[in-house]
Amino acid sequence: MYSEKVMEHFMNPRNVGEIPDADGVGTVGNPVCGDLMTMYIKVKDDKLADIKFKTFGCGAAIATSSMTTELAMGKTLEEAMKITRADVAENLGGLPPIKMHCSNLAADALHEAIKDYQKKKEAKK
Amino acid sequence: MDHGAGVPLNSRVFEAMKPYFMENYGNPSSSHSFGNSARNAIAASREKVAQLVTAEKSQEVIFTSGGTESNNLAIKGVAYRNREKGNHIITTAIEHISVINICKFLQKQGFEVSYVPVDKQGVVDLEKLEAAINDKTILISVMYANGEIGTIQPISEIGKLAQENNVIFHVDAVAAAGKVPINVKEENIDLLSISSNDMYGPKGVGALYIKTGTKVQPIIQGGGQERGLRSGTENIPGIVGMGEAAELARKEMKSEGERLTRLRDKLIKGVLDKIDYSFLNGHPTERLPDNANLRFSYIEGESLILGLDMHGVQVSSGSACTSKTLEPSHVLLAIGLAHEEAHGSLVFTMGKQNSEEDVDYVLEVLPDVVKRLRALSPLTPKEIVR
Numbered sequence: 001m002y003s004e005k006v007m008e009h010f011m012n013p014r015n016v017g018e019i020p021d022a023d024g025v026g027t028v029g030n031p032v033c034g035d036l037m038t039m040y041i042k043v044k045d046d047k048l049a050d051i052k053f054k055t056f057g058c059g060a061a062i063a064t065s066s067m068t069t070e071l072a073m074g075k076t077l078e079e080a081m082k083i084t085r086a087d088v089a090e091n092l093g094g095l096p097p098i099k100m101h102c103s104n105l106a107a108d109a110l111h112e113a114i115k116d117y118q119k120k121k122e123a124k125k
Numbered sequence: 126m127d128h129g130a131g132v133p134l135n136s137r138v139f140e141a142m143k144p145y146f147m148e149n150y151g152n153p154s155s156s157h158s159f160g161n162s163a164r165n166a167i168a169a170s171r172e173k174v175a176q177l178v179t180a181e182k183s184q185e186v187i188f189t190s191g192g193t194e195s196n197n198l199a200i201k202g203v204a205y206r207n208r209e210k211g212n213h214i215i216t217t218a219i220e221h222i223s224v225i226n227i228c229k230f231l232q233k234q235g236f237e238v239s240y241v242p243v244d245k246q247g248v249v250d251l252e253k254l255e256a257a258i259n260d261k262t263i264l265i266s267v268m269y270a271n272g273e274i275g276t277i278q279p280i281s282e283i284g285k286l287a288q289e290n291n292v293i294f295h296v297d298a299v300a301a302a303g304k305v306p307i308n309v310k311e312e313n314i315d316l317l318s319i320s321s322n323d324m325y326g327p328k329g330v331g332a333l334y335i336k337t338g339t340k341v342q343p344i345i346q347g348g349g350q351e352r353g354l355r356s357g358t359e360n361i362p363g364i365v366g367m368g369e370a371a372e373l374a375r376k377e378m379k380s381e382g383e384r385l386t387r388l389r390d391k392l393i394k395g396v397l398d399k400i401d402y403s404f405l406n407g408h409p410t411e412r413l414p415d416n417a418n419l420r421f422s423y424i425e426g427e428s429l430i431l432g433l434d435m436h437g438v439q440v441s442s443g444s445a446c447t448s449k450t451l452e453p454s455h456v457l458l459a460i461g462l463a464h465e466e467a468h469g470s471l472v473f474t475m476g477k478q479n480s481e482e483d484v485d486y487v488l489e490v491l492p493d494v495v496k497r498l499r500a501l502s503p504l505t506p507k508e509i510v511r
Contacts, residue, residue, distance in 0.1 A: 002431075010431060016501055031465035031504060034425055034453070038503045054503035056465075058427035062501060 002059055003093035009063035014070050017052040024120065026112025028105045035061045039069070039109040043117055047076050051113075053106070060099040061106075064088050068106035077114050083107050126483065127439045128415060129272050129300075129474035134366070135325040141369040142327065145362040153359055154348070163361050170368025174332050177371040178298070178317055179308040182337065187351045188364050191331035192299035192320035193223040198333050198355065199295045199316040200227045202341035203264045204236055207293070211261030215239045215292075217249050217278075218459040219271055224297055225455070228266075237261070246408040247276030247460050255286055264293045269307065269317075272300030273456045273472055274407030275416030284313030293339060299323055299331075303374030304382065304413055315339045321363065325477070326370030330363035381477070385414040388475055388484050392417050395488040400495055401509060406457065406470055417473040423505040424498040425468045432494035433471075438487055441472045465504070 002010070019040035029035040035057035042050035051069040055062050067088050072080045085104045089095045095104060145166065151159025153167055168183070175183040189195045204214065216228055218240045228238045239257040243249050249267060258265075265287045270277040280296060287294035295316040298307055303324030309317055316339060320331040335341055335354070347356025389412075396403050402422040421429065426442030433440055457467035473487075499505040 007431070007435075010428070011435060013501065027503075031468070033464070034468045036503055054501060056423065056502040056504045057425050059431040061425075062428060 001096055002063075003095075005091075005093040006060065006063040006095065009066040009092065010059045013062055013066035015052050015066065015073070016054070018054060019050060019052050022052075022113075024113040024115075024117030026109045026114070026116055028109045028112060029057070029061075031056055034058065035105060037061065037065050037106060037109045039065075039106070039113040041110075041113045041117060043077065046078075047074060048072050048080055049074075051110070053109070055106075058099070060095055060104065063092055064095070064104050064106040065109070067092050068110050072110055077117075081111055081114055083110065126473040126475055126479060126487065127441050128476035128479075129441065129472060132322065132325050132476055133478075134327060135370060135373060135477075137373060138326055138366045138369045142362040142366040145365050149361070151361075153361070154350070163359070166361060166365050167359055170364045170371075173368040173372040173375075174319070175334075177302065177307070177375045178319070178334055179306075179310060180334055181310060184352070185334055185337055187333045187335055187354050188359065188367070189331045189333055189355055190329055190360070191322070192221075192297070192318055193331075195299075195318035195320070195331045195333040196221070196223045196297055197227055198341065198344055199318055199335075200224065200264065200266055201231065201344050202354075203293050203295065203316070203339075204231050205344075206340045206342035207263040211263045213237045213239070213259060213261040214264045214266065215241060215254060215257050215262060216266045217241050217243060217254075217268070219243050219247060219249075219274075219276075219456045220266070220268055221272070221297055221299065222455075224266060224268070243276075243459055245461050246411075247271055247274045247406075247456070248408060248411070249278050249283070251279065251282060251286070254283065258286070258290050258292060262290070262292050264295060266295040266297065269296050269298035269301035270305065270413050271407070271456060272323075272413070272416070272474075273454060274418045274460065275412035276408045277301065277305065277411045277413065280314070281312045287315075288313045301413065303371065303378065304385075304415060306378065309334055309336065316341070321367035321370055324370045324374045327363050327366040330360055330367045332367065382414045385475055385479075388479060388481060389414060389417050389473075391481070392473060392475075392484045392487060393419070395484070396491065399488060399492050403495075406460065406462070415475045417475075418470060419473070420462070420466060420470045421495050422466070422469060423502045423509075424495065426470055428498050429469075429471055429494060432498060433487075433491065436486075436490040436494070438490065441474075442470060 022040040023043045027038040037055040053065045055065040151163040153163040172183040302319035317334040322328040404420045406418040453467035
């Protein structure tokens with residue numbers, strides 16, 4: 001059902017965990033629907049210096065979370081905001097159609113984390 | 126350990142079927158000797174299926190294309206034929222999707238359906254069932270056992286209620302037939318659906334037991350085969366295979382049932398002992414010998430399936446993520462689980478191919494799979510990630 005790349009990321013997910021002093025945190029999904037993910041980011045010089053995630057969900061949810069952190073690591077915030085669900089799926093060698101909608105939420109979680117960082121920064125000014 | 130999804134054909138069943146493809150290809154409706162041979166083969170199979178469910182007469186068994194068709198013939202057949210008497214049907218909240226969808230279909234045609242709830246262990250609420258009976262009730266349809274959570278229903282008591290109230294009683298025994306003893310006479314069952322492929326027989330064939338005198342209208346019109354109740358040229362190899370499978374299941378039921386029960390209980394106890402925050406879904410003792418439905422907090426079923434598959438263990442789940450509809454199992458919701466709990470449930474269905482070593486192996490690999498996924502999950506409380 002899943003590509004080799006998806007299974008590889010599911011078995012060996014990158015950047016798992018939490019960042020206690022994160023600069024931004026984004027959570028999307030809902031355990032009722034079966035998928036919930038949280039992204040933590042550290043920002044340095046307007047770039048993503050570190051990203052970590054925690055995910056409750058199916059294989060696709062875990063693999064897309066892992067891939068998203070890999071795609072975004074080191075990117076500027078502007079570049080990271082342009083990462084789409086389609087980019088994540090493409091880099092994983094595709095996802096089953098039914099999973100494109102329900103489990104491919106990681107890019108959204110990343111964007112939420114960046115917005116959270118920007119909001120906190122605004123508040124400090 | 127996913128025998129609920131599909132089981133291989135028993136080789137003895139295959140051998141029994143073989144002559145009916147190339148050599149004995151007669152049509153049972155023909156008068157010549159080829160037709161005779163086919164008629165005899167059907168009669169012998171009918172007898173074997175009748176014995177499996179302890180029917181009084183083999184003529185009370187009608188062959189169909191499978192469990193779904195048997196359920197359609199039973200429920201629609203009774204509904205249409207008894208409409209003048211009433212339009213009310215009683216079933217339960219945890220029936221197989223075929224029964225639920227047939228009932229929904231009939232509701233659109235003016236029938237009223239009561240879906241009786243079950244308790245936390247999946248046992249139908251007998252008081253509510255009795256209270257649901259009214260003077261328009263024509264049919265009670267309750268499954269013998271649930272293939273997903275394994276719970277066996279108090280069929281004799283429901284049969285008695287139906288009889289006392291002069292209501293036809295249909296039992297969907299697809300998940301139970303061949304695994305637990307069924308006695309349609311003692312249990313007051315009027316109609317009973319079974320399928321062949323759930324007992325190591327071929328796919329595409331099933332049967333409906335119809336007690337003599339039960340009023341059923343055929344839903345397939347044609348040449349009048351199967352006493353007019355199921356027209357269409359008979360699937361001879363399939364019927365022969367089902368008969369053989371029914372006989373094997375009946376003969377091996379006691380020994381295989383005891384063996385599977387031991388494996389099942391070892392698996393359940395092992396998982397509950399080794400893995401914190403794991404729970405059994407369904408009834409602890411009144412359950413199918415081959416079924417263990419286990420729930421793991423904080424993680425999701427499809428990722429559990431994939432994690433176990435990496436270790437060569439195949440199971441299934443009640444999670445939405447494994448279904449076509451993206452809805453969690455209606456059975457798990459009906460026993461009172463929250464959506465996130467239903468998502469974290471795994472179904473183990475064991476069969477002939479499984480041994481004690483398989484159970485030991487699952488008990489060896491499953492704790493690590495659960496631990497790894499819990500470490501990934503934002504829902505896992507910090508104190509239990511070790």
